[in-house]
Amino acid sequence: MLINPSENERLDPRVRRTRSLILTAFEALLAEKGFESISVQDVTERAQINRATFYAHFPDKYALLDYFISQAFMREMEKRTLNACHYSPENLRNLILAVCDFLARLHSDCAQPHQQFESLAEGTIKNILFELLSHWLKQSGTKISTEIPATVAAWAIYGLASYYSHSKKRPALEKFVDDALPLVAVNLGQFA
Amino acid sequence: MLINPSENERLDPRVRRTRSLILTAFEALLAEKGFESISVQDVTERAQINRATFYAHFPDKYALLDYFISQAFMREMEKRTLNACHYSPENLRNLILAVCDFLARLHSDCAQPHQQFESLAEGTIKNILFELLSHWLKQSGTKISTEIPATVAAWAIYGLASYYSHSKKRPALEKFVDDALPLVAVNLGQFA
DNA sequence: TAAATTAAGCAACATCTGTTGTTTAGAATA
DNA sequence: TATTCTAAACAACAGATGTTGCTTAATTTA
Numbered sequence: 001m002l003i004n005p006s007e008n009e010r011l012d013p014r015v016r017r018t019r020s021l022i023l024t025a026f027e028a029l030l031a032e033k034g035f036e037s038i039s040v041q042d043v044t045e046r047a048q049i050n051r052a053t054f055y056a057h058f059p060d061k062y063a064l065l066d067y068f069i070s071q072a073f074m075r076e077m078e079k080r081t082l083n084a085c086h087y088s089p090e091n092l093r094n095l096i097l098a099v100c101d102f103l104a105r106l107h108s109d110c111a112q113p114h115q116q117f118e119s120l121a122e123g124t125i126k127n128i129l130f131e132l133l134s135h136w137l138k139q140s141g142t143k144i145s146t147e148i149p150a151t152v153a154a155w156a157i158y159g160l161a162s163y164y165s166h167s168k169k170r171p172a173l174e175k176f177v178d179d180a181l182p183l184v185a186v187n188l189g190q191f192a
Numbered sequence: 193m194l195i196n197p198s199e200n201e202r203l204d205p206r207v208r209r210t211r212s213l214i215l216t217a218f219e220a221l222l223a224e225k226g227f228e229s230i231s232v233q234d235v236t237e238r239a240q241i242n243r244a245t246f247y248a249h250f251p252d253k254y255a256l257l258d259y260f261i262s263q264a265f266m267r268e269m270e271k272r273t274l275n276a277c278h279y280s281p282e283n284l285r286n287l288i289l290a291v292c293d294f295l296a297r298l299h300s301d302c303a304q305p306h307q308q309f310e311s312l313a314e315g316t317i318k319n320i321l322f323e324l325l326s327h328w329l330k331q332s333g334t335k336i337s338t339e340i341p342a343t344v345a346a347w348a349i350y351g352l353a354s355y356y357s358h359s360k361k362r363p364a365l366e367k368f369v370d371d372a373l374p375l376v377a378v379n380l381g382q383f384a
Numbered sequence: 385t386a387a388a389t390t391a392a393g394c395a396a397c398a399t400c401t402g403t404t405g406t407t408t409a410g411a412a413t414a
Numbered sequence: 415t416a417t418t419c420t421a422a423a424c425a426a427c428a429g430a431t432g433t434t435g436c437t438t439a440a441t442t443t444a
Contacts, residue, residue, distance in 0.1 A: 014391050014440065039430060050393050055432065062308055116254055119315035123307060151355040152348045152375045159347025163339065183344045187375045206410065206421050231400060242423050247402065389442070400431070408423075414416090 019057060021047040026068055027109075034112035035065065035120075062120065069124045076102050083132065086139035087191045092184060096157055096177050099129070103165035104173075122158060129154040140191040149187055156184050211249060213239040218260055219301075226304035227257065227312075254312065261316045268294050275324065278331035279383045284376060288349055288369050291321070295357035296365075314350060322346040332383040341379055348376050 008016065025046035029038045040061055044051045058064045077083045080098050085091055106121065107113050133153050137146035160180045164170065200208065217238035221230045232253055236243045250256045269275045272290050277283055298313070299305050325345050329338035352372045356362065 012391070012441065018392075040432090041430060051431090052394080052433080053392055056391075060432080066307075115258075115315060116312065119311040120308065123311035123314070147355065148352070148371060148375070151351045152372075155347040155351025155354075156344045159343045160340070162347075163343040179340060180344075183340070183379045186378050204411065204421070210422075232402090233400065243401090244403080244424080245422055248421075252402080385444105387442105387444080389440105391438105391440075393438070394436085395434100397434080398432095401429080403427080403429105405426095406424085408421105410421080411419085413418075 015057075018047075018049055018053060021049055022054065022057060022064065023068060023071075026064060030110045032111055034114050035061075035110075035117035036114060065117070065120055066124050069121045070128065073102060073125050073128055077128070077132065085136065087133075087136040087188060089181070089185050089192070091136070092188065093177060093181050095132075096160065096180060096184065097173065099125070099157055099161040100164045100173055100177065103161045104170070107165050118162075122162070126154055126158050129157060137188070137191045142191060144190065146191070149191070152187055153184055160184070207249075210239075210241055210245060213241055214246065214249060214256065215260060215263075218256060222302045224303055226306050227253075227302075227309035228306060257309070257312055258316050261313045262320065265294060265317050265320055269320070269324065277328065279325075279328040279380060281373070281377050281384070283328070284380065285369060285373050287324075288352065288372060288376065289365065291317070291349055291353040292356045292365055292369065295353045296362070299357050310354075314354070318346055318350050321349060329380070329383045334383060336382065338383070341383070344379055345376055352376070 022043060025043050026038070029042055029046060038061065040051060040054055043061070043064070044054050047054075058067065074083075076098060080094060082091065082095055082098060102125075110117070130150055133150040134146050137150055160183075164173070164176055164180075170176075214235060217235050218230070221234055221238060230253065232243060232246055235253070235256070236246050250259065266275075268290060272286060274283065274287055274290060294317075302309070322342055325342040326338050329342055352375075356365070356368055356372075362368075
């Protein structure tokens with residue numbers, strides 16, 4: 001389902017248009033009310049498309065959320081060129097920063113990010129993080145299995161970012177990452 | 193909403209009965225089909241209660257899932273007396289073991305544990321884990337803030353357990369925990 | 385350009401949701 | 415025990431869901 005820019009271009013323009021209408025409408029609605037109270041109806045009315053058309057693109061609103069988050073998060077990774085690189089403390093630092101930033105923005109952009117919304121978004125983002133970290137660690141050419149360290153790192157990073165983005169009075173991001181980085185890096189030294 | 197055993201007893205027996213009927217029905221349905229395709233109707237028919245009665249107990253099926261998981265997980269923690277103790281590598285080991293075990297069982301008990309189900313269960317369990325770990329770390333009487341280490345530990349533990357419970361050919365649990373423990377313990381030494 | 389392909393619009397469906405008002409029956413209390 | 419309280423059953427509601435078959439219009443392709 002997830003589409004990269006190049007194959008996006010040779011997609012039927014009607015499809016591109018509809019998808020973009022859906023995503024824009026969804027984003028606007030998220031700014032107004034919580035995910036749980038957004039219906040497929042709401043989305044299609046706002047997007048000015050037929051409701052049946054929605055179902056030709058997504059099985060349900062949960063799939064839409066997944067696509068929406070994936071797409072936004074991957075774009076963020078690409079923008080920061082974190083997708084194509086290797087493990088180093090500096091890159092890890094930037095990754096943590098990026099995730100904190102992304103979540104903080106997500107929270108400020110969404111009217112009422114409730115439990116359900118957050119849990120689903122978390123699953124989506126963590127999957128991407130795990131893939132990305134696995135890729136990083138394998139660059140080191142090590143024979144050690146990367147799965148366990150990548151798992152711990154992906155979950156820990158998300159946990160930290162989630163904690164940061166929920167803090168009442170958010171500490172300065174840079175300072176927070178200074179504190180957080182070593183707790184993640186400590187297990188990755190062997191891949192540097 | 194979550195009820196401990198003592199106050200459960202002095203609850204109106206009709207309420208106790210209904211709740212137990214709902215939970216039993218829900219558990220049975222989870223063994224048959226995925227959470228996404230279980231409707232409130234399904235639950236109330238199986239439980240042989242009126243549908244409107246369901247809504248007197250839970251706002252929707254997501255709240256039911258949350259309650260179901262919380263309740264089962266907390267009971268597991270109590271059984272292993274992990275709820276009332278402090279941080280030590282040995283206790284941490286038991287905790288990781290317990291979470292792995294719980295998730296593995298959850299997966300074998302549920303017909304089709306899909307993304308949505310897992311994400312929601314994860315949120316519920318991790319909240320409990322975070323509270324429990326915060327409690328542990330505070331026992332040490334340290335002045336250091338426990339929030340960041342507790343966050344990293346809760347997320348990392350869940351990540352590991354999730355990884356374990358998804359492994360195709362599950363390694364021996366004891367062995368897995370031997371490998372996993374140090375990655376979590378490394379950040380908690382100061383609270384021993 | 386003409387023909388073939390396929391996305392989007394439209395309408396109608398059975399089903400499920402969450403809510404409300406009323407009645408009935410079981411539990412707590414005086 | 416008699417009375418009061420309140421949970422559960424029941425019925426009916428407007429609204430949303432996910433699906434289908436059909437028509438229309440845009441696009442790709444030959």
